[in-house]
Amino acid sequence: MLRRTSAYLLSLCFFVVFILSGSRSLATPANKAALEHHFDKFLSANLARCTTCHLPSDHKDPQSLNEFPHNDFGARLRKIRSEMPDDSRDIISRLKRIAAEDSDGDGIANEKEILLGHNPGEREDAPTSDSLTRWPAKLKDFETFLASYHWRPFQPVKRPTVPRIKDTAFARNAIDHFIAAEHEQLGLNPRPEAAKEVLLKRVYLDIIGLLPTIAEQDAFLRDQNPFAYELLVDKLLDDPRYGERWGRHWMDIWRYSDWGGWSGGNQIRDSQPHIWRWRDWIVESLNANKPYDQMVREMLAGDEIAPEDPATVRATGYLVRNYKMLSREQWLEDTLKHTGQAFLGVTLGCAKCHDHMYDPISQAEYYQVRAIFEPHQVRIDRVRGELDRAKNGLPRVYDTDTNAITYFLLRGDERKPDTNRVMTPGILQALGGRFDANNIALPKAAAFPDRRDFVITETIAASEATLRKAETKLQTARENSEDARAAELGHQVAKTKHDELLVQLKAEEATQDSHEWSSTARRIVQLQRKIAVLEAQLKTHEAQVAFGKSEQKLADATRALNDANETRDTEKEDGTAIAERNKAAEKAKREKSEAEKRLKEAQEKLAEAEKNAAAEPTTDFKPRSAEKYPDKSTGRRLAFAHWIANEQNPPTARVAMNHLWLRHFGTGIVPTPADFGRNGRAPTHPQLLDWLAAEFMSQGWRMKEMHRLILKSSTYRMASTTDSASSAIDPDNAYLWRAPARRMEAELVRDNLLHTAGDLDATMGGPEIDQNLGLTSKRRSIYLRIGPEKEVEFMKIFDGPTITECYVRRPTVNPQQALALHNSELTLREARNFAAAVWNNHPAEKEFIRASFRRLLVREPRSEEISMCRDFLAEQSRGRSPERARENLILVLMNHNDFVTIR
């Protein structure tokens, strides 16, 4: 245990200090960092300390390492700077330069001392002759290390050279070279290409998420073209169902969530209604092969890029999704945390309360990034065909306050803002790049979305409809009745309001305070006063009618009471009826006086309205209710998006390619896709990931090209069968000597139950489907609602996405899945539909079994399997119908391991 602990201690030393590039900082602490950078694991724990370059001071609590005097090694490291050419004064070059020198004069060269764990600046600390015997072996190791590939995820991508390999027969493209190089290094034997039917199932599920039909299977299996597979890959990548399949992958990474809240959406607590528009944008963008960098920019700043284009603006659903009614703090925290993790693979969220403990992110930088998002808010714009934004609309972001202030929060505590530290927007210095934000003037359609032509047209149409309704009411009202008077007034209100709307719209077009505007404004004031009078008349009329009724009611009640009193004189009456009628009469009296009071109030209001109307009209009208927003945006998010989606930003392309790889092979090259920092795991194939990133960018950030490369590689096409020699070396298959077997994700399980039975509704896009319809809806699972406390249980059981964080799915195997797949009404119904449909086409037992195996498991049944199934059908048909037996057989096959397994 002790050995292990010291290894941990050593690694601890590496983690606590980040290595800034030598040229940035000449402050002495960088020397220590540089030593670690250069010597890596070769630097022993006792050298990973300040004292390697500095002498300890007596000073108890030094504020800066500059207070320490340098030792001989440190002094030499500093001095050599002036002797070197300007362009190679970096610390690594200087270290190399003095490696063979003997700074402390103990007779042993600096490098030798360091590699053997001794201080090159301390004369008393010299290696013994015994330890010097280990020098040649140590040097060899060290040279191997220096020659190895150095993974630097926070430095810009440089395209590595494709390695040469011995087994050139294996390699189809560059990917295979990188993979095979590791095979050769480790002595792994790559598995041969998978059987055609295995590959067929794999590639269909990987690209479009649906099993091939029997016709599609036949087409591929019978195709003699040597490039049949390549053609199939191209065909599937052009299939719009690719967007649905991969859309869900990216929805995981970008944290898609439908709205959360209560009572039919009356209180929205999380995300926003209609966020599905962003989902559709994802699917459509993927199908259009939109460049990834453009997608990132649109999600972060679509409203600043194309403010007049709803098709682009909907991309900002990425930000809208973080909306939290109960806490703006949490809202922004989530936005920062996941923007850092999803696009950059840095755990930015850690720096909220303190400087990042592993990666080069200061707490101040966190708040600089926060300042980028501080001004933004969410809103819902009207969309064509629906004025009620609760029913339909476009959720999006916009900058509401260009002067929003961000304070540095002490220890990340929102209750403790440091009001002396106002944070300016900025980026993470360690990743390089620039941040240039400029205010963006927004067009009228963006700032005043209700002035868009279609909104005006529809608003006028809605007003006309109201007017028509009032007209109809007027025509059907009985003459001279109270209703007729009310209808007449109602009609006049509707008509005047309609007129007012038209004039309001006119006023909005006029220049404020111009002559035209003033006369229009006065006209609006006149109309608004007229409306007030008409509405007061209507109210007065209604109050008058109500008063009349209350008078009548009182008269009736009084008469009833009198009658009862008279009855009492003549007949037996214990007083109950009188008491009741007394109560009723009292009530009627109260109501009458209340009605009288209301009438009086109405009359007063009417008098006031009439008085108002008689006055000279002003221009001070009440504008119509319409959505109006600032006419400029800070441009901060756009600048930030340009910084991220940039060839010079080190992690961006690497992170994207790692996500792509992860979803083709089950594990990322970096196994922690949301953490490329020092707390994440090291990549298995760093060169390959860098190469993919470089290739991705040079292909114009287009994902389909990268899918094509991966899918056409020999690496992807390997069989998943085992090999005992390779398994002994690499039991986790980290170095991909075989294809990894995977389980269908939740969506695929549900979609393929529907698809194989011929029941899948292929409709694409549109509003999300209620979570309670998860088992009955026939649509693809990507369209099912998933939000806080709103998800389909069946999906959850199969490890469906979690909305809080889902950078990688972790498929499990458990009895709950067995119960869901065997006992759910979904499987039962689809098994029955499947059995009926297949029997219809193959009304012979053996053919039925064969077709069912092919459709569900994408393979021919073995003869032993056929006989097992025939025995089952025979057994089950006893006392039951043969249909029922067949349905049960299909239910079994839908639960077969080969159904959910991707080999």
Next chain:
Amino acid sequence: MKNKCPGVSRRSFLADTGMGFTGLALSAMLFRDRARAQGAAFLQPHRAPTAKRVIWIFLCGGVSHLESFDVKPELNKYAGKSIEETPYQHVLATEGKDVIGANPKHGNRKVIMPLQCGYNTYGESGLVVGDWFRHVGECADDLAVVRSLWTIHNDHGAQLTWQTGRHPRELEHPTIGSWVSYGLGSENENLPEYVVLGVPTGDCCGGAFTHGAAYLGPEFAGVRLNVDPRNPLPFIRQPENGISSEEQLANLSLLGKLNHLAGIDYPDDANLRARIKSYELAFQMQTSIPETLQLNRESEATRKLYGIDRPETKTFGEQCLAARRLAERGVRFIQLFHGGGGGGDWDAHSEIQSNHTKLSQQVDKPIAGLLHDLKQRGMLDDTLVVFGTEFGRTPGAEGTGRDHHPQAFCAWLAGGGVKGGITYGETDEIGFHAATNRRYVTDIHATVLHCLGLDSRKLELPGRKRLDMDHGEAIHEILA
């Protein structure tokens, strides 16, 4: 269904439903790697066990050791003073010891916070326990408290460390529960051998890994259950127009045969093995689980013992009682989470007094009830109860709370094979470092395995290198 086909055990179910010779041969093939790995010791304890099963209680977020089972009166004496002003200033010299990525802010937690609750001595052993755990204190003479634990990570990823022994950076590794499941197999084939109750650790800090099995394969992972008998497992019954239990049995029989046959080409497929097992288990659990979770079959007195009659203790009380019923029926490892999700409820960076008061109320009585109940039924003799958390909390104040403190924390064990009424190991006077008899997380694992009669070194798998640290060393001093 159980009534209709009595006594169908998992193995006989496979063998008797027409598997025939081929099926059995294939089945043997599928499982051969595991058998080979364990040699003759397969499913046999390596030594005489003192416990047959484990109830593993885990409090998420970091319970203060200082106010629970390692009370430090010196904190009251020096309250408000900086550690540097006390005779114990030396503790700061080795502050970040053993912790990877130590919290640099710890240096700021120097002003000592007094104890936030009172304390008392309990039992013949005179164990000192903070008032937040007075009911558990009453069981003092059954507890073996380990006060000298340390862990390796200073954030809530240490929750994963408590289950696997590894730094959270190393992601997935077999949990102690999965080793028990792997090493001992099932005592009752109608129930999973490894059950998870309560809300587990959030995804930030280990998530499903905290009850996973990593390379042992998913068949040895924990199975999560709700304690509600009406809905212990979704889809536990066929829908209304569903198939009969005879049809179900026939389906599962055919499915078992087909799945075994399909395994010919993939003899090393752990997922296939797990899936076969999951179907057998699912079928059995349709009857066994609702029966097991019928907590209302327990007497009023028993339910009261667990605090089920009170709103604050109801939830955890039901889980503790369910744990006992599962243990009774032969489940090997019952992992009970409290305060799970996110970083964990016990994470009292501020307002530790109200936080720990509220949370300890939820668990104190139920845990004590569990110990009493096990004892009165004679089950404590062969059931090992372990109480733990991911790390302790700082002696210094963080405002009104205490910060994470991986340098020292405590846990206790009770029951099958451990001594009662003893403490093992010590922290320094202010509870900063585990000082005497320092023990790491896996030493607790080793102690558990020892009691179960297992030797972790004999559970080796080919190609899987385990470190000394993974094995740990049993704490022999607390063994009976």
